[in-house]
Amino acid sequence: MMLNLDDLRTPSLLVHRDRLEANLRSMQSACDAAGFALRPHIKTHKLVPIARRQLELGAAGLTCAKLSEAEAMLPSGVREMFVAHSLVDPRQAPRIDALAGQLDELRLAVTSEAHATALIELVARTGRRLPVMLAIDTGLDREGVRSIESAQRTAALLAKSDAVDLAGFYTHEGFFYTTDPADQTAAIDRMLEQLHAVRDAVDPSLPLWPGCSVTARALAQRSDTGIQAVRPGAYVFGDLSLSTSTHVMPFADVALEVLATVVDRPAPDLALIDAGSKTFSSDRTAAGISAIDAAGRDLAVVRTNEEHGYVRGADVDQLQIGERLRLVPAHVCTVVNLANEVCVLEADSSIHAVWSIEARGCTQ
The missing domain is CATH 3.20.20.10 (Alanine racemase)
Known part of the structure; x- marks a missing residue:
């Protein structure tokens, strides 16, 4: 199906x-x-x-x-x-x-x-x-x-x-x-x-x-x-390092995003998502950012635990529990290595294919 x-x-x-x-x-x-x-x-x-x-x-x-x-x-x-x-x-x-x-x-x-x-x-x-x-x-x-x-x-x-x-x-x-x-x-x-x-x-x-x-x-x-x-x-995917840090590719050309869900709003200026360091790794930008909102809203993952991401920014109060976010990671290489598969989207956001990451964890 x-x-x-x-x-x-x-x-x-x-x-x-x-x-x-x-x-x-x-x-x-x-x-x-x-x-x-x-x-x-x-x-x-x-x-x-x-x-x-x-x-x-x-x-x-x-x-x-x-x-x-x-x-x-x-x-x-x-x-x-x-x-x-x-x-x-x-x-x-x-x-x-x-x-x-x-x-x-x-x-x-x-x-x-x-x-x-x-x-x-x-x-x-x-x-x-x-x-x-x-x-x-x-x-x-x-x-x-x-x-x-x-x-x-x-x-x-x-x-x-x-x-x-x-x-x-x-x-x-x-x-x-x-x-x-x-x-x-x-x-x-x-x-x-x-x-x-x-x-x-x-x-x-x-x-x-x-x-x-x-x-x-x-x-x-x-x-x-x-x-x-x-x-x-x-270059195949791009990330914050290539787009917003070094400016060698437009942000709009970044091809990989992390889909995450808002799971809690414990404080007015904070949202928690179900993607933490086991998704984004510990790699961050020089400003300490793990990921930002792909749609351009002022939302950034500014801290991670293993299974939680801490989202802050001017638009965080608009977020609702259960809402899904698309996030561009700071460093794409480590993100891919932590996942089992990628979902390939067509331009209309329909799913073209699901690819297993064959070399995931290949560190030997």
């Missing part, structure tokens, strides 16, 4: 099909026009139907964070994958071998000098020779070599191995989420200068693959980047 929106239990995740499709097409078109490959990160959507659509539109391959994510995406028909995480556990060798055997290309990540030896030993256990991408830290202060000298030493170590081939460089410039939009151009200039300096000191022929939804479109609009691929993830 086909569900109607009113039949859904809450909290539920709603995906606007037309906005999703527009976001997918727009990013692919931008990359095509720029002449570089789109290798989207699936950690945001974790859904085979979306991965399949990204590939249909022209994505060159998929990026994943964990082996379990990559395994879950195989039914999409993907032929090339990049696992952008520090793999070290020797127990992962059989899974890497099996995954590589089902793909045309599997690339792994080398994330530091310290990590290189462990990865070489791990890949050697598979009996395969695999391409690897060397991470460069461009400001997030997470994984990646911190200097040209470190990159050269790491590359020399990789060159001595029969298990791996250095096939390129990547970065995750996630610090752009907290970069003032007015400073974005200058920050991109600095990032590109660093990427090229490190790459050119090792091997100028190797590709550069930055990866962030904040920078992907800006990079596509430039002709001087010298990069070969981008790996954005959150």
Whole structure:
């Protein structure tokens, strides 16, 4: 029996099909026009139907964070994958071998000098020779070599191995989420200068693959980047971080919302909803907001317990117990990972499909 929106239990995740499709097409078109490959990160959507659509539109391959994510995406028909995480556990060798055997290309990540030896030993256990991408830290202060000298030493170590081939460089410039939009151009200039300096000191022929939804479109609009691929993830849905914080997508283009119910009005300036940190996660905007009203009313989730969201704002006194709210979350990736399914809506709010989130909880 086909569900109607009113039949859904809450909290539920709603995906606007037309906005999703527009976001997918727009990013692919931008990359095509720029002449570089789109290798989207699936950690945001974790859904085979979306991965399949990204590939249909022209994505060159998929990026994943964990082996379990990559395994879950195989039914999409993907032929090339990049696992952008520090793999070290020797127990992962059989899974890497099996995954590589089902793909045309599997690339792994080398994330530091310290990590290189462990990865070489791990890949050697598979009996395969695999391409690897060397991470460069461009400001997030997470994984990646911190200097040209470190990159050269790491590359020399990789060159001595029969298990791996250095096939390129990547970065995750996630610090752009907290970069003032007015400073974005200058920050991109600095990032590109660093990427090229490190790459050119090792091997100028190797590709550069930055990866962030904040920078992907800006990079596509430039002709001087010298990069070969981008790996954005959150662009498929959008959230408050991409719309109201960094201003890289219009709020009206955000494709995912959380449907929640007002369950109590314990005080005149407060409404409680049935969606808390187990729905929104603990991620918030810089102002401490977990979500805001999708319809534009002055309503914000300003605090969460596990099963409750605290809604405040100038329009809170209009809310009635039992009323349903559509809310745009601060960070979409963690929201999707906490849910079992998404309900895909047509433009008229009828339900097109219910998709199981195949890679939900895939953290191993």
